[in-house]
Every structure is written in C-alpha cells, then in structure tokens.
Amino acid sequence: MNKAYQNMFQKGKLTLGIFTPIESYRGSIPTMKNQTTLIKKVEEYGFATIWVRDIPLHDPSFGDAGQMFDPFVYLAYLASKTSTISLATASIILPFRHPIEISKSIQSINNLSKGRLALGIATGDRPVEYEAHNISFYDRGEIFRDTLEYINKLTKENFPSINSKLGIIRHTDLLPKQNYGQVPLLITGHSQQSIEWIAKYSDGWIYYPQNISAQEQRIQKWKNQLGNNFKPFLQSLYIDLDKNPDLKPTPIHLGFKLGRNSLIEFLQNLQSIGVNHVIINLKYSSRDAEEIIDELGTYVLPYFKVNT
Numbered sequence: 001m002n003k004a005y006q007n008m009f010q011k012g013k014l015t016l017g018i019f020t021p022i023e024s025y026r027g028s029i030p031t032m033k034n035q036t037t038l039i040k041k042v043e044e045y046g047f048a049t050i051w052v053r054d055i056p057l058h059d060p061s062f063g064d065a066g067q068m069f070d071p072f073v074y075l076a077y078l079a080s081k082t083s084t085i086s087l088a089t090a091s092i093i094l095p096f097r098h099p100i101e102i103s104k105s106i107q108s109i110n111n112l113s114k115g116r117l118a119l120g121i122a123t124g125d126r127p128v129e130y131e132a133h134n135i136s137f138y139d140r141g142e143i144f145r146d147t148l149e150y151i152n153k154l155t156k157e158n159f160p161s162i163n164s165k166l167g168i169i170r171h172t173d174l175l176p177k178q179n180y181g182q183v184p185l186l187i188t189g190h191s192q193q194s195i196e197w198i199a200k201y202s203d204g205w206i207y208y209p210q211n212i213s214a215q216e217q218r219i220q221k222w223k224n225q226l227g228n229n230f231k232p233f234l235q236s237l238y239i240d241l242d243k244n245p246d247l248k249p250t251p252i253h254l255g256f257k258l259g260r261n262s263l264i265e266f267l268q269n270l271q272s273i274g275v276n277h278v279i280i281n282l283k284y285s286s287r288d289a290e291e292i293i294d295e296l297g298t299y300v301l302p303y304f305k306v307n308t
Contacts, residue, residue: 001203002181003115004086008048009184009204009232010306014271017049017088017279018042019236020067020074022293024285028058028065035067036081038290043085045297046305049118050078050085051279054092059128064283072105079113087113090206090236090279091120091188095143096133099150099166100174106155106183107176115180120206121148122188141192148185148201156182186234199225204232204276209254216273223274232276239263240285241292245299252284260299267304278304 008015021030022038039050052074053066067074075087087109092102110117123140124130130137146166153160154174162169184203187193198205205222207215219233238255247259249266256266267278280296282289 004118005184007086009276011230013306014275014304015048015277015306016304017051018047019051019279019281023289024282028063041293043082045301048086049088051088051090057129059126075109086116088118089120091122093124094121094147095135095140099147103151103154103174110183111176111179118184120186120188123191144191195225206234209235209237212269219274234277235275236279238281238284264300
C-alpha cells in the first residue's frame with residue numbers, strides 16, 4: 001500500500017481527517033474562502049487526511065454541494081500546495097466515470113503527490129444525477145462492480161486483457177505506472193453490495209455515523225468477514241465544537257454539538273470499538289473554522305495519531 005494508507009491506518013488506532021470545505025455555512029453552497037490556508041494549517045497540525053467529495057450537480061433538495069470543484073482537479077491542486085498530508089475522496093461515484101478515466105486520474109495524482117492518495121468509492125444516491133448521466137439508477141450496483149473490476153485490472157496489471165461491458169483492452173497499457181504503492185480503494189456505505197463482497201474486494205469500509213452500540217455491531221460483522229486480515233473501518237462525523245470544553249453532547253445532523261473533552265471521550269470510544277479513521281465535517285459549526293481547527297489541532301489531535 002502507499003504512503004496514504006500508512007499515514008491513515010493502523011490496527012487498534014484511530015486517526016482524524018477533515019472534510020473540505022473547511023467552513024461553517026448555511027444552505028447548500030459554501031464560500032470556499034481561505035481554503036488553501038486552512039488546509040495548510042490542518043497539515044501543519046498533523047491531521048492524517050484532507051477529504052473531498054464527488055458531487056457533479058447541485059441538487060437544492062439534497063442540501064449539500066460539497067467543495068463544488070471536480071474532486072480529481074481539486075486533489076491535483078491540493079497535491080501541489082501540500083507535502084505530507086494524505087489526500088482522499090469520499091467518494092468518487094464510479095458509475096459516472098469510465099474506468100479508464102478514473103484509473104488515469106488515480107495513477108496521476110498518486111504519482112504527483114508521491115503516494116498520498118486514498119480513494120473512497122461509491123454508487124451515489126442522487127437519482128437526478130443518474131438521470132442527467134442517462135444511466136439507470138437501478139443498475140448502479142452492477143455498474144459499480146464492473147467498474148471496480150476494470151480499475152483493479154488496469155491499475156494492477158501490465159498490459160491487462162479486459163473484456164467488459166465497459167470496454168475491451170488488448171495490447172495496450174495504462175501510464176503512468178504506480179511508482180509509490182497501491183492506492184487504497186475504500187467502499188462507502190453498502191454501494192448496493194453485500195458486506196461479504198465489500199470485505200473481499202475493498203481495502204477498507206467507510207460508513208455513516210451511528211450510536212456506539214450499533215456501530216460496534218457493524219464493526220464486529222466487518223471483522224467477522226475479514227477473519228485474521230486487517231482492513232480499516234472509517235466513518236464521518238459532523239461536529240459543532242462549543243467554546244465550553246466540558247459541554248456534553250447534544251445531537252445535530254449526523255453528529256453532535258459538544259465540547260472538546262466530550263469529543264475526545266467520544267473518539268476514544270470509537271477507537272475502542274474498532275473505528276480506524278474519523279472524517280470531521282464542520283458544516284454545521286457555529287464558530288469560525290480556523291478557531292476550531294486550532295482547538296482540535298492543539299487539544300484533540302495529539303490523542304489520535306498513527307505510530308511511526
């Protein structure tokens with residue numbers, strides 16, 4: 001595996017990443033102001049990963065347009081502005097791109113960043129985007145499987161022989177070759193697949209936040225599928241970090257309003273049940289994002305780093 005995998009994942013440990021945009025905003029569309037400065041600050045503190053999303057079209061009914069920029073273009077830009085932090089997607093919608101295009105982007109960004117890319121992948125869940133791409137929403141699980149199989153052969157074999165519904169490869173090869181280790185492919189949610197299939201064909205599993213008991217049961221099912229193998233389990237978490245460090249948690253959408261001491265305790269509980277990486281999202285914060293990053297970097301992050 002590449003440097004990103006080594007930086008993000010270790011059995012029995014939890015690391016922290018940050019979703020872009022790093023800002024608090026209401027509605028669907030962020031300002032994207034001051035992002036490069038904030039991302040450099042996140043890197044300086046030693047967060048494991050910066051995450052970007054793949055949202056092709058703005059659907060006002062969904063309520064979130066992510067960082068808006070194309071994820072591969074934005075990651076290439078961020079690769080040029082950073083040097084150590086891992087760069088990841090959560091998640092590339094496989095049915096919307098041809099596997100050659102995805103594979104070319106994977107190889108290019110991983111080489112340009114010297115092994116700092118991790119790829120979250122998914123089927124996507126917005127029917128309007130499937131309609132716009134003229135792809136059947138109901139076939140997305142099958143297309144996802146076919147695309148992933150194509151990507152794996154194209155990125156891991158020299159001059160592969162591929163005979164797929166998505167295209168035929170004969171006597172040709174993909175360049176550039178991978179010079180910095182294999183890019184981890186992390187499946188998001190179920191992506192219309194069984195847990196058995198995900199455990200076999202992914203390098204890790206990204207899931208949604210749940211209460212501790214439910215998440216622990218899910219992780220145990222994951223470990224049962226893996227046997228003696230280790231593949232990381234990741235989840236997202238929205239936080240509204242209060243100035244009062246001792247504020248107890250109250251629920252917000254997909255997360256909590258809480259103080260840093262409660263956050264540390266909650267993350268330690270996640271670590272104890274087997275969560276290996278938490279992706280923090282500041283969208284619903286009531287404080288300035290830079291102020292929150294400073295507090296997280298100073299008081300929370302030191303508890304959650306991979307041993308090197």
